[in-house]
Amino acid sequence: DQQVKQNSPSLSVQEGRISILNCDYTNSMFDYFLWYKKYPAEGPTFLISISSIKDKNEDGRFTVFLNKSAKHLSLHIVPSQPGDSAVYFCAARGEGGGADGLTFGKGTHLIIQP
């Protein structure tokens, strides 16, 4: 049973436009959500996070939105740049992750086209 779902395996966006990556979760006990960016053959790097008591967190070009009633979060990247091409993982923390471990989605491969 997948508790964190990223239903789009890949997403192609033109450079300069907005990239929107989506994530859904099923466990209402999750209280903290994170986005990680991963390049091939490298470990994921932390991008941005949001607590369940907030509905928006912004950091430069990156904004994460949380809709608790819908159990949905999204990552907005604007404007998209070539270096943003990577796999993006949504992760959640709480009972589903087990003693502070994170529960990850399967990832979305973002491709920024010139």
Add this chain to the structure above:
Amino acid sequence: SQTIHQWPATLVQPVGSPLSLECTVEGTSNPNLYWYRQAAGRGLQLLFYSVGIGQISSEVPQNLSASRPQDRQFILSSKKLLLSDSGFYLCAAGGRITEAFFGQGTRLTVV
């Protein structure tokens, strides 16, 4: 800031051979440590976590084991590798109020 060292970066091992992957952490003390695996077409699966020396918890039954002989050392092992153990293994360190930091990963191919 925390730094996670993992080695080796790539590894090709025959079926039935043993495995030992090592992870060390710098820049923090008493971290929570984790082993994750990314299999082809799948997300990051939590395998083991440790909240202290000698304390290991397993998230899923598998052919692997983990040990934490020192505060900042975390080892992933297997006595006999299976083909299904192939994947990208990631060590991570983190705490309750901070995000997890990941190492560069080890690409394991069992042949």
